[in-house]
Amino acid sequence: MERLLEVKDLEVSFKTYAGEVKAVRGVSFHVDRGETVAVVGESGCGKSVTMQAIMRLIPMPPGVIKNGTIVFDGKDITKLSEKEMEHVRGSEISMVFQDPMTSLNPTMKVGAQIAEGLIKHQKMHPKQAREKAIEMLKMVGIPNAEKRVDQYPHEFSGGMRQRAMIAIALACNPKLLIADEPTTALDVTIQAQILDLMRDLQKKLNTAIIIITHNLGVVANLAERVLVMYAGKIIERGSLDDIFYNPRHPYTWGLLMSVPTPDLDKSKRLASIDGTPPDLFAPPVGCAFAARCEYAMKICYERYPEDFPVSDGHSAACWLLHPMAPKVKPPIGKGVTL
Structure with missing residues (x-):
């Protein structure tokens, strides 16, 4: 196009x-x-x-x-x-x-x-x-x-x-x-x-x-395409299907899990993202989401991640996508019924 x-x-x-x-x-x-x-x-x-x-x-x-x-x-x-x-x-x-x-x-x-x-x-x-x-x-x-x-x-x-x-x-x-x-x-x-x-x-x-x-x-x-922003940066980008069915950034996981769905177990609390966004008077050196991320590693606080490609047109700025990072199974990935 x-x-x-x-x-x-x-x-x-x-x-x-x-x-x-x-x-x-x-x-x-x-x-x-x-x-x-x-x-x-x-x-x-x-x-x-x-x-x-x-x-x-x-x-x-x-x-x-x-x-x-x-x-x-x-x-x-x-x-x-x-x-x-x-x-x-x-x-x-x-x-x-x-x-x-x-x-x-x-x-x-x-x-x-x-x-x-x-x-x-x-x-x-x-x-x-x-x-x-x-x-x-x-x-x-x-x-x-x-x-x-x-x-x-x-x-x-x-x-x-x-x-x-x-x-x-x-x-x-x-x-x-x-x-x-x-x-x-x-x-x-x-x-x-x-x-x-x-x-x-x-x-x-x-x-x-x-x-x-x-x-x-x-x-x-x-x-048709989605850009996910956090703390003044685009942290994930991809097609609608990429973001809803194969999200790769922990912040995107948090956004999707916080959406109420028809099959939601009413005995459980709706998921939320703990903590608050960083102070943009003095943005962190590393990943801005690290302080709120349960998967954060030492490097997340020290260096901002590059934009790692996931597939054609889909990428995410997350150290979990580095070849040497520990394998983490996404808590969400089958899509959200809206």
């Missing part, structure tokens, strides 16, 4: 009064045209900061992109001026933010917010942009779009606001859509509708999607 986005050795830090927070520490990955990539991990692992860096939305200061390249559709967007980047945001790369109520402008009608990008990027006449806004509201499944286009965000339900955010993001037919926890605040039935909508729109528009989530059910329903 043709490559749309390639991120290499990305490092993002935040300068604070207490010191430098190393939020993203050498992240590399790619996204092909029309594919869906999920980025999973617990809160604070660097998922959202990585995506905001791609959109060039990191506030500088206190944030700074210290190193790395972000090549989108053949151009390194880290070298673009802010004015040049304004032409990329919304028209070529769009983002659906986590909370639509705080992302939508409460003082503007929903239709005007959809039309805004069309007028700016596609130079549409306001009347034509309004018609396109109605069309987009219909496309994302909002009923009575001719009336809803003139309503304010507070007049929409949570699910409708999220649909409106997707309509805004897709109005200019971007090549890449970044969805940051798009279903977090929604109940399960609305979550399913939003995921179905994103899947259908992707097929219709051939838009590549990066979905940021900690919900493995969302991953199972939407993603």
Whole structure:
């Protein structure tokens, strides 16, 4: 497949009064045209900061992109001026933010917010942009779009606001859509509708999607490839089947075992990952997960592991995959029913 986005050795830090927070520490990955990539991990692992860096939305200061390249559709967007980047945001790369109520402008009608990008990027006449806004509201499944286009965000339900955010993001037919926890605040039935909508729109528009989530059910329903992040690094990457049926990093095992399943023994407690993530003011020299890992060896605390290949397209940064490491049988590996 043709490559749309390639991120290499990305490092993002935040300068604070207490010191430098190393939020993203050498992240590399790619996204092909029309594919869906999920980025999973617990809160604070660097998922959202990585995506905001791609959109060039990191506030500088206190944030700074210290190193790395972000090549989108053949151009390194880290070298673009802010004015040049304004032409990329919304028209070529769009983002659906986590909370639509705080992302939508409460003082503007929903239709005007959809039309805004069309007028700016596609130079549409306001009347034509309004018609396109109605069309987009219909496309994302909002009923009575001719009336809803003139309503304010507070007049929409949570699910409708999220649909409106997707309509805004897709109005200019971007090549890449970044969805940051798009279903977090929604109940399960609305979550399913939003995921179905994103899947259908992707097929219709051939838009590549990066979905940021900690919900493995969302991953199972939407993603083709998965990146597992921990403490500002990608620690495992592979296809959906690789991650769910043959995970090789202890952190990925912990994530999968913490998911409740239909056959869960109700007499046993749900598995959890003990401990807390490391302090990114002073990240550990070795594997950041070592302090929480029951399989940790001496070398795990002394050196960061290389990315060991497991199969084609599947790799994990774990010393257990070294040929000289003791053999450990994964506690999970037959997949998770979600």
